[in-house]
Amino acid sequence: MPLPTPFHSRTAACCTSQSWQEWSGYLAANSYQMEHIQEYIAVRTGSALFDVSPLYKYHLRGRDAARLLDRVVTRDVSKCRTGQVIYTAWCDDDGKIIDDGTLARVGEDFFRLTAAIPTLDWLQQNALAMQVEIEDVSPDYGALALQGPTSRALLQSLVEGDISDLGYFRIVDEKIAGVPLRISRTGFTGDLGYELFVEAEHAETLWDALLEHGLDYQMRPAGLQALDMARIEAGLVQLDADFTSTRQTIFDAQRNTPYELGLGWTVKLGKDFFVGQEALRAEKARGPALQTVGIVIDLAGVESAYSKFGMPLHLPYTSWNEATPIYSDGDRRNQVGKATSGTWSPILKQYVAMTRLKPQNAALGSRVYIEQSIEGKRFAVPAQVVAMPFFDPPRKRGDANTPNTPGNSGGSA
Amino acid sequence: MANYDILIVGAGHNGLVAAAYLAKAGQRVLVLEKQPGVGGAAVSEELSPGYHFSTCADGTGYLAPEIQKDLGLAGRGLSILPADPVVFAPLPDGNHLTFWRDTARTAGEIERLSKRDAERYPAFVELMGRVATVVGGIARITPPDLPDVGLGDLRAMLPLAGPLRGLGRKHVSDLLRILPMPVADLLDEYFESDALKGAIAASAVRDITWGPQEAGTAYTFLYNWALAGTGLFRSAGVVKGGMGALTKSLAAAASALGAEIRTDAAVERILVEAGRAAGVLLAGGERIEAPLLVSNADPRSTFLELLDPTLQSARTVQHVRNIKYRGSAARIHLALSELPEFTSLAANEAPSRLCGAIQIAPSLTYLQRAYDCVKYGEFSPRPYLDLSIPTLLDPGLAPDGHHILSITAKYAPYSLRDGDWETRREAFVKTVLDTLAEYAPKIRDLVVHQHVFTPIDLEERFSLPEANPHHGEMTLDQFLHMRPIPGHARYRAPLPGLYLCGAGAHPGGNVTGLPGRNAAREILADKR
Numbered sequence: 001m002p003l004p005t006p007f008h009s010r011t012a013a014c015c016t017s018q019s020w021q022e023w024s025g026y027l028a029a030n031s032y033q034m035e036h037i038q039e040y041i042a043v044r045t046g047s048a049l050f051d052v053s054p055l056y057k058y059h060l061r062g063r064d065a066a067r068l069l070d071r072v073v074t075r076d077v078s079k080c081r082t083g084q085v086i087y088t089a090w091c092d093d094d095g096k097i098i099d100d101g102t103l104a105r106v107g108e109d110f111f112r113l114t115a116a117i118p119t120l121d122w123l124q125q126n127a128l129a130m131q132v133e134i135e136d137v138s139p140d141y142g143a144l145a146l147q148g149p150t151s152r153a154l155l156q157s158l159v160e161g162d163i164s165d166l167g168y169f170r171i172v173d174e175k176i177a178g179v180p181l182r183i184s185r186t187g188f189t190g191d192l193g194y195e196l197f198v199e200a201e202h203a204e205t206l207w208d209a210l211l212e213h214g215l216d217y218q219m220r221p222a223g224l225q226a227l228d229m230a231r232i233e234a235g236l237v238q239l240d241a242d243f244t245s246t247r248q249t250i251f252d253a254q255r256n257t258p259y260e261l262g263l264g265w266t267v268k269l270g271k272d273f274f275v276g277q278e279a280l281r282a283e284k285a286r287g288p289a290l291q292t293v294g295i296v297i298d299l300a301g302v303e304s305a306y307s308k309f310g311m312p313l314h315l316p317y318t319s320w321n322e323a324t325p326i327y328s329d330g331d332r333r334n335q336v337g338k339a340t341s342g343t344w345s346p347i348l349k350q351y352v353a354m355t356r357l358k359p360q361n362a363a364l365g366s367r368v369y370i371e372q373s374i375e376g377k378r379f380a381v382p383a384q385v386v387a388m389p390f391f392d393p394p395r396k397r398g399d400a401n402t403p404n405t406p407g408n409s410g411g412s413a
Numbered sequence: 414m415a416n417y418d419i420l421i422v423g424a425g426h427n428g429l430v431a432a433a434y435l436a437k438a439g440q441r442v443l444v445l446e447k448q449p450g451v452g453g454a455a456v457s458e459e460l461s462p463g464y465h466f467s468t469c470a471d472g473t474g475y476l477a478p479e480i481q482k483d484l485g486l487a488g489r490g491l492s493i494l495p496a497d498p499v500v501f502a503p504l505p506d507g508n509h510l511t512f513w514r515d516t517a518r519t520a521g522e523i524e525r526l527s528k529r530d531a532e533r534y535p536a537f538v539e540l541m542g543r544v545a546t547v548v549g550g551i552a553r554i555t556p557p558d559l560p561d562v563g564l565g566d567l568r569a570m571l572p573l574a575g576p577l578r579g580l581g582r583k584h585v586s587d588l589l590r591i592l593p594m595p596v597a598d599l600l601d602e603y604f605e606s607d608a609l610k611g612a613i614a615a616s617a618v619r620d621i622t623w624g625p626q627e628a629g630t631a632y633t634f635l636y637n638w639a640l641a642g643t644g645l646f647r648s649a650g651v652v653k654g655g656m657g658a659l660t661k662s663l664a665a666a667a668s669a670l671g672a673e674i675r676t677d678a679a680v681e682r683i684l685v686e687a688g689r690a691a692g693v694l695l696a697g698g699e700r701i702e703a704p705l706l707v708s709n710a711d712p713r714s715t716f717l718e719l720l721d722p723t724l725q726s727a728r729t730v731q732h733v734r735n736i737k738y739r740g741s742a743a744r745i746h747l748a749l750s751e752l753p754e755f756t757s758l759a760a761n762e763a764p765s766r767l768c769g770a771i772q773i774a775p776s777l778t779y780l781q782r783a784y785d786c787v788k789y790g791e792f793s794p795r796p797y798l799d800l801s802i803p804t805l806l807d808p809g810l811a812p813d814g815h816h817i818l819s820i821t822a823k824y825a826p827y828s829l830r831d832g833d834w835e836t837r838r839e840a841f842v843k844t845v846l847d848t849l850a851e852y853a854p855k856i857r858d859l860v861v862h863q864h865v866f867t868p869i870d871l872e873e874r875f876s877l878p879e880a881n882p883h884h885g886e887m888t889l890d891q892f893l894h895m896r897p898i899p900g901h902a903r904y905r906a907p908l909p910g911l912y913l914c915g916a917g918a919h920p921g922g923n924v925t926g927l928p929g930r931n932a933a934r935e936i937l938a939d940k941r
């Protein structure tokens with residue numbers, strides 16, 4: 001039976017749809033209302049409040065905390081300053097990805113790592129002969145993601161101090177309604193947004209304070225369906241949707257390296273030894289076998305496929321995460337990769353998908369074909385390779401003066 | 414400064430064997446030993462004036478005959494004094510069992526316990542001898558490099574073909590059936606006498622932490638049989654001058670062949686440059702460089718202390734941490750004013766029956782009970798005692814008329830649940846002497862000196878983690894391609910330029926010299 005998160009008494013009261021799913025052993029709302037579109041719209045036009053407590057959270061403290069993390073993760077931890085957060089991957093000896101997450105340097109010798117899968121044993125195994133205390137604090141903290149253009153103003157109206165100039169990927173300790181919390185300007189939506197970590201016992205107080213003032217900022221609780229659409233628009237890969245942890249795979253074909261996942265930028269080959277370094281160096285030299293790129297699916301193509309059945313254009317109502325073949329030709333003879341997630345993007349008015357393709361087919365602007373199944377019959381619909389993120393508003397990393405427009409600096413080729 | 418082709422960390426007998434073979438092949442070799450003397454766990458020490466004890470290994474060891482011959486050890490002071498009987502096992506009811514090298518003569522002794530067992534004994538010896546030959550052959554090869562997954566690569570199994578050839582189809586299936594068995598079950602198939610089974614099974618568990626009913630103890634049993642060289646399940650006799658004389662002769666051979674040996678030279682770190690072993694850093698700060706490095710230290714120390722564990726692959730670290738060590742024997746040495754009397758033996762018979770191994774393990778049940786305690790972190794209230802009185806064959810080890818009695822006492826778990834070895838030491842020694850006194854009642858009156866090595870003492874004094882005598886348990890799961898860790902059983906460490914030559918590598922522990930010789934063979938193959 002899934003466990004309630006520290007916010008459950010409140011999320012349950014809001015969840016009129018009764019649509020729940022299991023996330024890392026916890027109950028998480030798919031959508032709070034019968035349909036999720038309003039929740040998605042909140043991410044891009046107001047603020048959405050996600051309960052992300054099921055994330056695994058670890059505290060690492062001690063003289064060797066940075067050394068341990070530098071052995072484990074692909075980013076250069078020595079370059080992460082106190083108060084800073086970095087996004088990073090971590091791999092096994094073969095350079096295959098285990099997981100990704102954010103790493104916050106809370107103090108000189110104090111880090112907080114988030115992960116999608118249980119990671120305590122991996123950290124402990126790698127901590128041999130090091131002075132570091134590793135604590136799984138997952139159940140001790142509730143976590144909320146407050147994401148959207150109004151999130152800064154909303155938070156600012158609630159905190160005791162000033163967060164208006166908190167930079168992108170920075171953290172600060174604050175108080176709301178007398179409750180201490182750690183605010184991290186990070187998120188999984190590619191928008192302006194924050195993640196709030198609060199001791200479990202104070203979770204409900206924090207939620208109540210946000211809800212009380214949220215309406216003034218077009219804030220609403222949002223579920224996993226809205227989150228998945230937003231993160232696809234943001235071009236953020238997700239474990240169990242776009243890739244599988246090598247610790248949970250059985251076959252080599254299921255394993256991927258950060259290079260294949262578009263996370264090559266997180267791999268700092270030049271730093272001292274880290275797990276997987278040798279294999280990743282070799283892969284870098286060789287060139288990865290696959291590349292992660294976005295595609296925009298040609299709507300006329302989808303429409304023409306449906307018209308063969310005398311049906312009008314139909315687009316999926318929610319995002320999808322089923323592996324779907326991608327071909328270099330409309331006859332589906334030459335498969336060159338697969339799409340791993342896709343969604344109709346209401347803000348872009350485009351049908352987009354994240355794909356892993358052979359490098360020779362992954363150049364921006366390339367034409368590929370994605371398989372579509374209509375009434376049990378398969379078609380190939382044309383699509384164009386584009387850069388990700390699909391949607392990348394300046395406010396994501398901007399300051400309080402950045403115009404709050406739906407402007408987009410990412411996207412089409 | 415001299416230039417070396419190869420540095421060897423540790424002058425245990427395996428380090429010395431490797432040094433000698435490598436020097437013989439023209440390599441410039443330097444051996445670095447942290448102790449003031451060579452030999453590792455194969456040493457003799459004058460623990461009390463006039464009494465020379467083989468502190469750890471005693472008896473003849475299992476030093477492979479081909480190594481003795483290749484290195485001309487006979488000409489360098491190695492003299493092995495064989496014993497017959499192989500085992501004398503006193504029983505609590507005043508009876509006893511003696512195992513002679515001669516099968517018929519032993520069957521005659523067994524008849525006093527069971528006529529049926531006596532009849533079956535020759536067939537048992539015949540089959541075990543045959544199967545053990547294969548185990549002995551396997552000990553001499555470099556293990557196949559089995560991939561992590563599956564047995565797909567049949568070519569990797571080729572090295573096993575040699576030892577298996579000549580065994581015949583029937584006996585190959587015997588071998589495969591027997592190896593993973595508990596030695597107790599194997600013996601149950603042949604014998605009914607609990608005392609007989611106890612006497613045969615004891616040597617199988619002497620050096621491991623399992624009892625006779627644990628799976629795979631048949632393998633340990635056959636390993637001993639294969640290397641003992643007595644045609645039976647354990648060796649018999651002593652090295653003249655004690656076990657230290659064996660390693661001294663090895664050191665002499667290595668030196669004569671051109672190897673240099675430095676004692677009091679503890680290696681603190683193995684130096685790595687550009688992803689290769691590049692030399693060593695000594696405790697005093699001295700750096701010595703060489704393109705090849707061989708470690709005679711155990712795998713845990715080698716990988717997790719001499720090498721910086723934080724710079725090694727996660728896989729290596731995990732595999733090394735998973736090696737089972739957990740020693741469970743203490744060693745007690747007694748200096749005696751005269752030969753002890755055993756109740757079950759007439760005085761005039763004593764010298765001729767006591768010169769082999771003396772086993773106090775009067776039944777299989779007794780052995781298993783002794784083992785049961787170790788599972789719960791307790792030492793055995795009725796321990797299995799493995800004794801030797803080397804002065805019967807080599808009187809020079811003690812002053813005139815005096816004797817030395819060395820005891821390996823089991824089970825004495827490295828980690829005690831209650832208390833520690835500092836506080837429980839005396840209690841354990843009392844248990845051992847009480848047990849011994851049941852068979853040799855006057856033993857306490859004869860003791861002139863007593864030296865006790867608890868597992869903690871053995872660990873500290875001999876650099877043996879968890880007091881494991883074999884640098885990792887000799888169990889079936891840590892054998893052949895799994896020894897010391899999967900993927901690195903061919904003497905080559907994960908770090909290029911680093912090799913392993915100690916008991917932690919295939920085939921494993923005891924004074925066989927085989928890990929050292931096999932490693933030298935592989936090193937030379939790589940150099941060609």
Ligand SMILES: Cc1cc2nc3c(=O)[nH]c(=O)nc-3n(C[C@H](O)[C@H](O)[C@H](O)COP(=O)(O)OP(=O)(O)OC[C@H]3O[C@@H](n4cnc5c(N)ncnc54)[C@H](O)[C@@H]3O)c2cc1C
Binds near residue numbers: 880
């Ligand atoms: C109590 C006991 C009883 C035993 N009884 C028997 C027996 O009766 N018969 C039998 O055949 N076997 C017996 N054995 C087992 C046998 O002694 C060992 O398996 C064998 O001696 C191992 O030899 P080795 O050369 O591989 O390692 P070791 O003998 O352990 O030698 C390793 C050497 O490396 C040195 N070293 C380690 N680290 C460093 C460093 N950092 N720098 C420099 N030098 C270093 C050590 O000091 C040591 O000299 C017994 C062992 C023990 C402990």
